[in-house]
Amino acid sequence: GENVEQHPSTLSVQEGDSAVIKCTYSDSASNYFPWYKQELGKRPQLIIDIRSNVGEKKDQRIAVTLNKTAKHFSLHITETQPEDSAVYFCAARVDSNYQLIWGAGTKLIIKP
Amino acid sequence: NAGVTQTPKFQVLKTGQSMTLQCAQDMNHEYMSWYRQDPGMGLRLIHYSVGAGITDQGEVPNGYNVSRSTTEDFPLRLLSAAPSQTSVYFCASSNWVLGRSVNTEAFFGQGTRLTVV
Numbered sequence: 001g002e003n004v005e006q007h008p009s010t011l012s013v014q015e016g017d018s019a020v021i022k023c024t025y026s027d028s029a030s031n032y033f034p035w036y037k038q039e040l041g042k043r044p045q046l047i048i049d050i051r052s053n054v055g056e057k058k059d060q061r062i063a064v065t066l067n068k069t070a071k072h073f074s075l076h077i078t079e080t081q082p083e084d085s086a087v088y089f090c091a092a093r094v095d096s097n098y099q100l101i102w103g104a105g106t107k108l109i110i111k112p
Numbered sequence: 113n114a115g116v117t118q119t120p121k122f123q124v125l126k127t128g129q130s131m132t133l134q135c136a137q138d139m140n141h142e143y144m145s146w147y148r149q150d151p152g153m154g155l156r157l158i159h160y161s162v163g164a165g166i167t168d169q170g171e172v173p174n175g176y177n178v179s180r181s182t183t184e185d186f187p188l189r190l191l192s193a194a195p196s197q198t199s200v201y202f203c204a205s206s207n208w209v210l211g212r213s214v215n216t217e218a219f220f221g222q223g224t225r226l227t228v229v
Contacts (some may be wrong), residue, residue: 009152031217043202043220044155089154093216098143098162098208099170100218104154 002027004092006103014111019080021106023090024072032094033073034100035064038087048075049090077108085110113138118203118221125193125228133188133224135203141219143171143208144186146178148199149223155202162208163203193228198227 003026013019017106034049050057050073057064061080066073077082077084090103116137134195137144143226145160157170161180177189186205190197203221 003215006154033172034217043222044218045220046217049217098206099157102155104152 001031002092002094002101004090004101004103006090006106008106009104010107010109012109012111013080015080015082017080019075019077019084019108021075021088021090021108022072023074023092023103024070025101026071027092027094028068028071030095030101032059033064034091035062035075036063036089036091038089038105040086041047044089046088080108080110082112084108115139116203116205116219116221118201118224120224121222123224125190125226127191127193127195127228129188131193133190133203133226134202135186135188135221136184137186137219139186139205139207140183140206140218141207142183144176144180144203144205145218146186146188146200147204148172148174148197149202150199158188158201159183188205192224195228198226 006023011023036043036044037047048064050066061078063076087105087107089105091100093100119134142163146158147155156172159178161167164183167178201224204218206216206218208216
């Protein structure tokens, strides 16, 4: 079955710098890759997603890139701000399957 | 739309007690699921349902039961609480439909922080 590995588990960056979180997946049939943000004490919420027919997707300061050959995808946050501090989860799924397979999460700390 | 409503928000149980965590969604989603979240372990799937009357086990089902009598509701029952079940529980729903590449964002409830003493 699908397995998703996420790195690093904790990432500390200076405010204004960029942050990159990486995930690898094992099932080459996976074709949907969302990223969720979970602020402290809150529920996870979708921030961006990408399908396998696209190599990159941007939404303001966040972007996701996908390398199907290497089976990895990454979340990029530019010009980080204090409100970016949260736990970020990646996930992968095959469209014909209902189940999202989750990474273990990355705690992003923005240092003032 | 209220989205996914999950109750209670906090609960303390004694070992051996039973309880039901409630989950309801008003988005007419077929797919619903329950996760537990423990530090450093991400989201682990307990049980899920692809429609009314259909449930199945996820990664960590032991000690939990579910039912899906309606599209809207998906309660999670702890049969005999154990300290190992101390966790944060999330219910989620999505508009997944077999064979269709539709928007399948997972919407989460607010979570239940459960402590078993």
